[in-house]
Amino acid sequence: MQTTQVDRLRSREQRTGLYLLLPAVALLLLVFAYPIGRSFWLSLFDQNLATGLKPVFSGLYNYTRIVGDGRFWQTFWTTARFTVISVVLELILGMAIALVLNRSFWGRDTVRTIAILPWALPTALIALGWTWIFNGDYGIVNDILIRLGLIQDGINWLGEPFTAFVTLVVADVWKTTPFISILLLAGLQSIPSDLYEAYALEGATPWQSFYRITLPMLMPQIIVAALFRFAQAFGIFDLVQVMTGGGPGGATEVVSLYIYATAMRYLDFGYSAAMVVVTFLLLIVAVVICLLLITRSRSRTQ
Numbered sequence: 001m002q003t004t005q006v007d008r009l010r011s012r013e014q015r016t017g018l019y020l021l022l023p024a025v026a027l028l029l030l031v032f033a034y035p036i037g038r039s040f041w042l043s044l045f046d047q048n049l050a051t052g053l054k055p056v057f058s059g060l061y062n063y064t065r066i067v068g069d070g071r072f073w074q075t076f077w078t079t080a081r082f083t084v085i086s087v088v089l090e091l092i093l094g095m096a097i098a099l100v101l102n103r104s105f106w107g108r109d110t111v112r113t114i115a116i117l118p119w120a121l122p123t124a125l126i127a128l129g130w131t132w133i134f135n136g137d138y139g140i141v142n143d144i145l146i147r148l149g150l151i152q153d154g155i156n157w158l159g160e161p162f163t164a165f166v167t168l169v170v171a172d173v174w175k176t177t178p179f180i181s182i183l184l185l186a187g188l189q190s191i192p193s194d195l196y197e198a199y200a201l202e203g204a205t206p207w208q209s210f211y212r213i214t215l216p217m218l219m220p221q222i223i224v225a226a227l228f229r230f231a232q233a234f235g236i237f238d239l240v241q242v243m244t245g246g247g248p249g250g251a252t253e254v255v256s257l258y259i260y261a262t263a264m265r266y267l268d269f270g271y272s273a274a275m276v277v278v279t280f281l282l283l284i285v286a287v288v289i290c291l292l293l294i295t296r297s298r299s300r301t302q
Contacts, residue, residue, distance in 0.1 A: 036280055043274035049267035062274035071250070072258060072275060076282070079254040082165070083233040086172045090229055091222065093173065094180025099214075101181065102188040112185075119178040127242035130171040134158055161251030164244050168252055172239055176232070180225050187221030188214070227287060234283055255279055 043062050047055035066072055101112055118126070133140050134157035142154035157163045195213050204212070237256040240246060246253030255275070263272035 036277065039273040039276045039280075041273075042270055043277050045270045047268075047270040049269070055270070058270065062271045063278065065271060066274060066278055072255070074250070075253050075255045075258045076279070078165075078252065079234055079236070079256075080286075082168065082172075082236070082254065083230060086169055086176075086233050087226060087229045089169070089173045090177045090180045091226060093177045094184055094225070095222075097177065097181040098184035098188055101185050116178045116182060118175050119182075121175070123175065123238045124242050126175050127171060127239045130167065130174075131158065131243050134167045158244055159248055161248060164248060164252050168240060168243060171243065172233065172236065175239075176229060180229065183221055183225040183228075184218060187218045191217050223291075226290075230287065230290075231283065234279075 044057060044059060045055040046058040046061065097115065101108065101115065132138075136142065136154050136156040136159060139154070139157065141157065142151070145151045146154070155163060157167050191214065196209050199209050199213060235256055236254055237260065240252055240254050240257060244252045246257045259272050259275050259279070262268050262275065
């Protein structure tokens with residue numbers, strides 16, 4: 001009899017939890033599902049305002065165009081390379097900063113407040129600032145390198161493909177590393193200090209404590225932070241638009257810039273919608289593969 005009552009209470013709590021989640025699910029459907037569904041519908045039409053005002057149903061024609069579109073795949077791989085490098089650097093630096101901010105020292109609250117400022121500033125403003133810093137004529141980076149005797153003439157940071165890509169990574173890492181550090185800091189504060197004390201009594205070194213205690217218990221926060229940043233970095237637009245505009249010669253053009261140019265410059269809304277859908281699907285596949293690899297690696301270590 002008691003078991004039946006417990007089961008009823010449990011099922012009632014589960015239903016209540018589902019009811020409480022319904023507004024959040026409805027909001028997610030409105031924010032994410034509707035735009036993707038709308039984009040898929042538009043991708044089935046040949047709607048180019050440069051050639052005609054009336055949309056014409058074309059089926060999967062826009063998707064067949066993507067297969068042979070070398071510019072799309074170039075921008076896609078540029079975006080993927082930028083995302084992987086940026087997220088890995090942000091996770092490493094964010095972990096280091098979180099470990100420092102988790103320690104007790106004088107003025108810690110002030111340092112934590114200052115550390116989050118780069119992430120709180122507008123991206124376009126930060127991009128403009130980094131453009132001045134890396135300016136080939138009067139930028140502070142060239143000035144410092146010349147004063148140190150490392151270079152003789154100023155480097156055109158934003159005018160060469162490799163250096164322009166590096167500057168974008170530096171600017172993005174500087175802005176978004178605080179976001180990673182705050183998420184990881186919240187996870188570090190939830191780890192009981194007794195675990196470290198008990199492990200230290202067994203003769204464990206700080207590195208062993210980090211590897212055996214901190215890293216496994218912090219893995220959920222690391223995964224969440226990585227997924228958030230992966231999605232944000234893959235859809236980067238304003239930073240690249242302000243700093244390089246996709247140049248030089250398309251070397252730093254990301255997929256969002258190409259989609260924007262296709263829709264707003266060439267007025268080809270059907271093809272741009274198809275690129276949005278394909279990019280979204282490829283991003284989902286990449287996230288699922290990463291989650292499977294992480295889950296498999298964690299199951300092996302346990």
